[in-house]
Amino acid sequence: KDFHQDLMKLHPPNVQFSVAENTFAETQGTVTVTVDLDAASGKDGITVNYAIDPSSTADTDDHDLVAGQLSFSAGDQSESFTFDIINDELDEPDTEMFIIYLTGNNESDLTLGENETYTVTITDNDGLPTVSIAADDSGNEAVTNPQITVTLNEVSGRDITLNYVDETVAEAGTATPGSDYTTFDGNLTIPAGSLTNTFSITVVDDNINEENQTIIFSISSPVNATLGTAQQEYTITNDDPEPYCGFSSGSSNVNEG
Numbered sequence: 001k002d003f004h005q006d007l008m009k010l011h012p013p014n015v016q017f018s019v020a021e022n023t024f025a026e027t028q029g030t031v032t033v034t035v036d037l038d039a040a041s042g043k044d045g046i047t048v049n050y051a052i053d054p055s056s057t058a059d060t061d062d063h064d065l066v067a068g069q070l071s072f073s074a075g076d077q078s079e080s081f082t083f084d085i086i087n088d089e090l091d092e093p094d095t096e097m098f099i100i101y102l103t104g105n106n107e108s109d110l111t112l113g114e115n116e117t118y119t120v121t122i123t124d125n126d127g128l129p130t131v132s133i134a135a136d137d138s139g140n141e142a143v144t145n146p147q148i149t150v151t152l153n154e155v156s157g158r159d160i161t162l163n164y165v166d167e168t169v170a171e172a173g174t175a176t177p178g179s180d181y182t183t184f185d186g187n188l189t190i191p192a193g194s195l196t197n198t199f200s201i202t203v204v205d206d207n208i209n210e211e212n213q214t215i216i217f218s219i220s221s222p223v224n225a226t227l228g229t230a231q232q233e234y235t236i237t238n239d240d241p242e243p244y245c246g247f248s249s250g251s252s253n254v255n256e257g
Helices: 002-010
Strands: 014-017 021-025 030-037 046-052 068-072 078-084 095-103 117-123 130-132 136-140 147-152 160-166 185-190 196-200 213-223 231-237
Touching (some): 014 095, 030 046, 068 078, 130 213, 147 160
Parallel strands (some): 136 231
Antiparallel strands (some): 030 078, 046 068, 046 095, 130 147, 213 231
């Protein structure tokens, strides 16, 4: 026994994960992680810590693992810990990973083996959300900067980007660029965790009585989403009174001759 303990002092066991990596579906549930010694130790209660590498892309919304410690009794060559993968309903990157590493070992008791890190890859199982605008909307001519709302059908775990562009002339809208509104285009981001974002258009509030007029525009090229209702007809409602025609006064006097 003494010889064995002396040998362990000279050559302490290697401690490492049983495998270097695994891939799990988001629906996996509980995962068991095994840590092995390459030889039994004669010491009782030798320990090694495990923690999550900060470079990991998966976070605590994706799993419930927290740092901890394993203890090996004399003669024990294998211990394990568990964590759960969280099956959320957010569309996320197709894969996310986190790295668990071993640390805090007393090198006179244990030395780190080849598999001192364990990489867990989680595959997402949620579909892309759909992004849309209302097919029709309207506003009084006095509302010179109406806000156009772009909406997702469900919250996403990723930023959604898209383009928007004025199509009034091409789609035979009745508003005239320059005199009734300012033509426009741009891009918009709906941040991860949000359902909506807005962009504004510029309407000219003139003093001319006229028919209601329409601006037509569309959204396109969404990233991390599919396209739903993509075109809107925005109606500018006239707020100017009708002109009148008549004499400036009801009567007048003129000198004869």
